[in-house]
Amino acid sequence: MRTFYFLILFSICFIDGLKAQEKPNIVFVLIDDLGWKDVSYMGSEFYETPHIDQLASKGMIFTNAYANAANCAPTRASFLTGQYTSRHGVFTVANSDRGKSINRRLIPTPNSETVSLDKITIAEALKPAGYTSAAIGKWHIGNSPQLQGFDVGMERIDLGYERGHFKDDGEYLTDQLTDEAVKFIEENKEQPFFLYLAHHAVHTPIQAKEEIIEKYVDKEGVNCHNDATYAAMIESVDESVGSVYQKLEDTGLLNNTIFIFFSDNGGYGPKTCMRPLRGGKGMYYEGGIREPMFVVWPDKIKPNSVADFPVISTDFYPTFLEIAGVKVPSNYPLDGLSILPLLEGKKEMKRERLFWHFPAYLQAYTGLMEDARDMLYRTRPVSVIRKGDWKLLMFLEEWTLDGGQANITSNNAIELYNLKEDIGESNNLANVETAKRDELLKDLMDWQKEINAPIPSEPNLEYEQQ
Ligand SMILES: [Ca+2]
Structure with a gap:
């Protein structure tokens, strides 16, 4: 009888051990x-x-x-x-209005430096x-x-x-x-x-x-x-x-x-x-x-x-x-x-798309700035989608302040790249592959709405009045 109990005890321990492992x-x-x-x-x-x-x-x-x-x-x-960032509100490090104010066209979304305990x-x-x-x-x-x-x-x-x-x-x-x-x-x-x-x-x-x-x-x-x-x-x-x-x-x-x-x-x-x-x-x-x-x-x-x-x-x-x-x-x-x-x-x-959302500014520094969109900022507010080999960047200053969809061919708000053929993102196809551009843009805007991504829209008066 004692052996029997030992056996049971042993089995329980053994199975428990296995489970843990x-x-x-x-x-x-x-x-x-x-x-x-x-x-x-x-x-x-x-x-x-x-x-x-x-x-x-x-x-x-x-x-x-x-x-x-x-x-x-x-x-x-x-x-x-x-x-994704829009759900927790930590979009960047420290303040979202980096760089000189007179160079920022939009008031960026305030940044949270803390992930909520919720x-x-x-x-x-x-x-x-x-x-x-x-x-x-x-x-x-x-x-x-x-x-x-x-x-x-x-x-x-x-x-x-x-x-x-x-x-x-x-x-x-x-x-x-x-x-x-x-x-x-x-x-x-x-x-x-x-x-x-x-x-x-x-x-x-x-x-x-x-x-x-x-x-x-x-x-x-x-x-x-x-x-x-x-x-x-x-x-x-x-x-x-x-x-x-x-x-x-x-x-x-x-x-x-x-x-x-x-x-x-x-x-x-x-x-x-x-x-x-x-x-x-x-x-x-x-x-x-x-x-x-x-x-x-x-x-x-x-x-x-x-x-x-x-x-x-x-x-x-x-x-x-x-x-x-x-x-x-x-x-x-x-x-x-x-x-x-x-x-x-x-x-x-089973996934077609990845997204990024950055409603903030990051100031320039020396090094790789030749790769930036302009010399003053590493990035300005931007929203991004990758779908298959394609990647679209939606720059929010131009999109919000320069006519958005209505002026899409001239406002320079959108960049579109085929990463398979152009991993260095040197050939902007936004006005060439317009069907692809519109497809990715629609996906991106649907996602922004769904996730409630904050889109800065208030113009920075200091920039406007200079
Ligand atoms: Ca880092």
Whole structure:
């Protein structure tokens, strides 16, 4: 009889253990401002990223992966909430009226710097499935990770960093965040976890470890990839990715962990470039929003696979829920789609369109400004759609103030590109492919209405009266 009870007890524990193990761990590594070509597997001949390259070859590389915005906070807000910017109101970083007032034709939409606590973050949504979550590194959306459902929140200020990547004692932020991530994996290896490791690298200030910088000082630059300190910063990120992955291997968690590598916006124009893509951080051309991305999941994803289908950072939320076997929270709209079909080898998903909405201004800086629409701003208020190979940008100053649809052939409000033939967005087809233009424009305006996207319409008197 006693043996019988032991057997039952043993079975229950065993089945419970299995259940826990069945839920895959999720590791999401987000780099700050890393450009589309800022890793060697994407073609850079100057930056060296051996760990990242090796990992990318073990999984699936995404060639058309997008951030939800061209700068930091909105992409992070969209990743964590699963929603497009119009739903959470974090459109940009800090104020939306950047640059000189006399150069702005519209009063932009006010920006929210905080994601409301009403939102159900991905950490909150994973909780019912038994996940322990950690947000380590850059947060940037107000409140704290703990108030938004994370069990562990470790921001740079908690590690003694005010600004910059070095502490007085010489400690380097990328390394310390890596140590925290490794510690979290060790402490949580017995139950399913979600680790969101958000590096502050390679955001300004551009600072790196001397011994790594030295390696690049005499190395010959290749076009716009030539800054030794920036390269050294990237190499420290590469070491971090290697260490985290090594920890998963050492703890035996590798086969049951999905590992994602991503960046929050395009590379920083003064230090790097995304050629052949046009533009960089802050612009809504491809260089500002297309990201290096790969996913490794040893038992599920074929090594050396490639996905060309367009995906976006709001897709991670439903992907994680599907992986964890959790239902979408009720009455909570999600704008993304699970990419699991792509990870399983399908070439397409049931989605035709991606959207962006940026009712704000980002001032110019030196670097890549030759790619901008004008020299004063990286971007002015703009709304964007990608559909198939086509991409349309609707510039809201001209659209709102210069006659919209009625003057569409002359007001220069619309740019249309065929990304398949013109990945550098150099040939505006708005007045050539007019049927395609009207089709995408209608889709975009229908979406703006549906999602209640704020369209700035009030003219800026300071501009008008100059
Ligand atoms: Ca960023």
